[in-house]
Amino acid sequence: MIEFISVTKRYPNGAEALKNTNLCIEKGEFVFLVGSSGAGKTTILKLLYRELLPTRGTIKVLGRDVVKLKKREIPFFRRNMGLVFQDFRLLADRNVYENVAFALRVIETPTREIEKRVMESLELVGLKGKVKSKPSELSGGEQQRISLARAIVNQPAIILADEPTGNLDPDTSIDIVNLLRVVNLRGTTVIMATHDQEIVDRLRKRVIEVEDGEIVRDQLKGGYRHEA
Amino acid sequence: MRLRTWAYFIAEAFKSIFRNGWMSLASVGVVIITLFLLGSFMLLNYNIAFLSSDIKSQIEVVAFLDEGVNRSQVDQLYLKITGFEEVEEAVFVSREDALQRLRAQMGEQGYLLEGYEDQGNNPLRDSFEVRTFVPEEVPELAGKIKQLSGVSRVDYGSEVLDRLFTVTRILNWVGVAFMIALGISATFLIANTIKLTVFTRRQEIMIMKMVGASDWFIRWPFVIEGLVLGLLGSLVPVAGLYFGYQYLVEWVNFNIPFLALMPTAEVFQFLLQTLFILGIGLGILGSSFSLRKFLKV
Ligand SMILES: Nc1ncnc2c1ncn2[C@@H]1O[C@H](COP(=O)(O)OP(=O)(O)O)[C@@H](O)[C@H]1O
Ligand SMILES: [Mg+2]
Numbered sequence: 001m002i003e004f005i006s007v008t009k010r011y012p013n014g015a016e017a018l019k020n021t022n023l024c025i026e027k028g029e030f031v032f033l034v035g036s037s038g039a040g041k042t043t044i045l046k047l048l049y050r051e052l053l054p055t056r057g058t059i060k061v062l063g064r065d066v067v068k069l070k071k072r073e074i075p076f077f078r079r080n081m082g083l084v085f086q087d088f089r090l091l092a093d094r095n096v097y098e099n100v101a102f103a104l105r106v107i108e109t110p111t112r113e114i115e116k117r118v119m120e121s122l123e124l125v126g127l128k129g130k131v132k133s134k135p136s137e138l139s140g141g142e143q144q145r146i147s148l149a150r151a152i153v154n155q156p157a158i159i160l161a162d163e164p165t166g167n168l169d170p171d172t173s174i175d176i177v178n179l180l181r182v183v184n185l186r187g188t189t190v191i192m193a194t195h196d197q198e199i200v201d202r203l204r205k206r207v208i209e210v211e212d213g214e215i216v217r218d219q220l221k222g223g224y225r226h227e228a
Numbered sequence: 229m230r231l232r233t234w235a236y237f238i239a240e241a242f243k244s245i246f247r248n249g250w251m252s253l254a255s256v257g258v259v260i261i262t263l264f265l266l267g268s269f270m271l272l273n274y275n276i277a278f279l280s281s282d283i284k285s286q287i288e289v290v291a292f293l294d295e296g297v298n299r300s301q302v303d304q305l306y307l308k309i310t311g312f313e314e315v316e317e318a319v320f321v322s323r324e325d326a327l328q329r330l331r332a333q334m335g336e337q338g339y340l341l342e343g344y345e346d347q348g349n350n351p352l353r354d355s356f357e358v359r360t361f362v363p364e365e366v367p368e369l370a371g372k373i374k375q376l377s378g379v380s381r382v383d384y385g386s387e388v389l390d391r392l393f394t395v396t397r398i399l400n401w402v403g404v405a406f407m408i409a410l411g412i413s414a415t416f417l418i419a420n421t422i423k424l425t426v427f428t429r430r431q432e433i434m435i436m437k438m439v440g441a442s443d444w445f446i447r448w449p450f451v452i453e454g455l456v457l458g459l460l461g462s463l464v465p466v467a468g469l470y471f472g473y474q475y476l477v478e479w480v481n482f483n484i485p486f487l488a489l490m491p492t493a494e495v496f497q498f499l500l501q502t503l504f505i506l507g508i509g510l511g512i513l514g515s516s517f518s519l520r521k522f523l524k525v
Contacts, residue, residue, distance in 0.1 A: 078440035089435055106441035108233055
């Protein structure tokens with residue numbers, strides 16, 4: 001379902017963020033992408049949602065060769081994935097409902113479907129009671145839940161989360177990761193980049209560790225650090 | 229795309245226009261000035277052309293003949309002159325006719341010419357009055373007629389013509405230069421307004437790209453914003469020039485009755501379209517500059 005074949009990514013300034021990497025992720029998996037800052041986690045995610053093109057190699061996502069996507073196909077390709085970021089990326093001038101509905105409106109979902117799907121998503125993340133609130137009136141954890149509701153509202157096959165708990169305290173982080181587990185249990189593939197040791201150790205999911213642009217460990221039911 | 233989507237684009241465009249109120253106002257202002265100037269120049273040009281066609285129709289080549297030419301020589305000259313392809317018509321004016329005309333022009337003083345009627349005493353010459361199809365061909369034709377034997381002298385309103393043509397030409401070049409400069413600044417200002425919108429809406433644009441909105445879905449509100457700015461900028465000069473010109477025509481009719489301006493309805497048929505199309509064009513040009521540079525979709 002997701003495959004990197006000898007993928008190298010060199011940035012225009014010469015920095016080699018990914019070196020001849022091979023990677024394979026199956027449908028329905030939950031994967032932690034770990035490694036210290038600057039290891040190459042974000043680069044891997046950006047290559048997956050075609051924000052970046054690899055310098056060399058092949059990337060396959062959902063049966064498509066990502067490198068060969070035409071420019072006008074990229075938006076339609078992205079509709080298959082939900083993205084979550086550390087900084088939430090919400091619209092400050094719109095309430096919770098509108099923030100989630102926005103994702104459906106801009107891909108021209110029929111109006112009668114929008115309300116149903118938005119409310120389902122908000123129910124799943126536990127924000128059904130706060131549809132009228134503005135992001136600034138909510139806690140960081142609640143804001144990240146809006147962003148998660150937005151990511152799943154179009155029922156994507158894959159969730160890509162780049163340090164979604166980076167700005168949250170430990171308890172709130174656990175809540176968010178638990179929500180990602182729920183989404184994963186419903187069949188969605190989840191890839192989460194993080195350097196949150198506690199969470200990785202607690203969940204015991206597949207761990208792919210990146211270091212200096214190379215995959216140094218790929219372990220099922222792994223912890224944050226390599227254990228002998 | 230659906231109707232609802234278009235309603236959304238238009239709503240977004242207007243929201244941005246109001247949000248960037250001052251920049252929008254400045255863009256619209258420059259479009260107004262540009263098109264107002266363009267419109268005024270067009271009106272001026274139309275009327276110069278209209279008036280000069282009046283003046284031009286009075287301009288002709290007058291060829292005075294040698295003294296003592298006979299009837300058959302006159303006929304031959306007539307054939308030669310009407311044989312030039314520039315010539316629309318040529319009229320023979322005998323010295324007797326010329327004297328008559330002069331006397332009529334002098335009115336009460338006509339008696340002064342008494343005693344000149346005799347063949348021998350008439351001081352005037354036989355002449356041809358020649359009209360061309362195109363006034364610009366007068367100088368060259370005058371030269372050709374002068375070469376004919378039997379023609380002693382050629383007259384034409386060369387200075388009036390030359391000056392008229394020169395003035396119109398200079399005026400037009402100055403006008404075109406002005407309008408190009410203004411058009412560029414209008415485009416630039418619109419581009420900057422749109423840039424501001426792109427900047428204030430960068431979060432929205434980022435999210436749209438993130439969730440898979442198509443490129444044109446992202447672009448349209450900006451294109452419409454430019455279009456509306458251009459359209460607003462053309463409404464004011466169209467209305468202003470229309471009423472201003474109507475008033476001018478009435479004023480001129482009343483105060484300078486012999487000066488005939490072009491009728492309002494006739495002028496505005498073309499002016500209206502031109503200003504609207506140019507306004508919209510400037511708007512779209514401005515926004516497309518901005519989109520290519522800042523939106524990057
Ligand atoms: N836009 C960029 N231009 C140049 N170098 C970059 C860019 N983005 C990331 N890098 C470099 O690529 C490497 C990997 O970065 P990144 O994928 O962001 O790491 P991580 O997400 O694991 O912290 C780093 O050395 C970083 O400096
Ligand atoms: Mg990163």
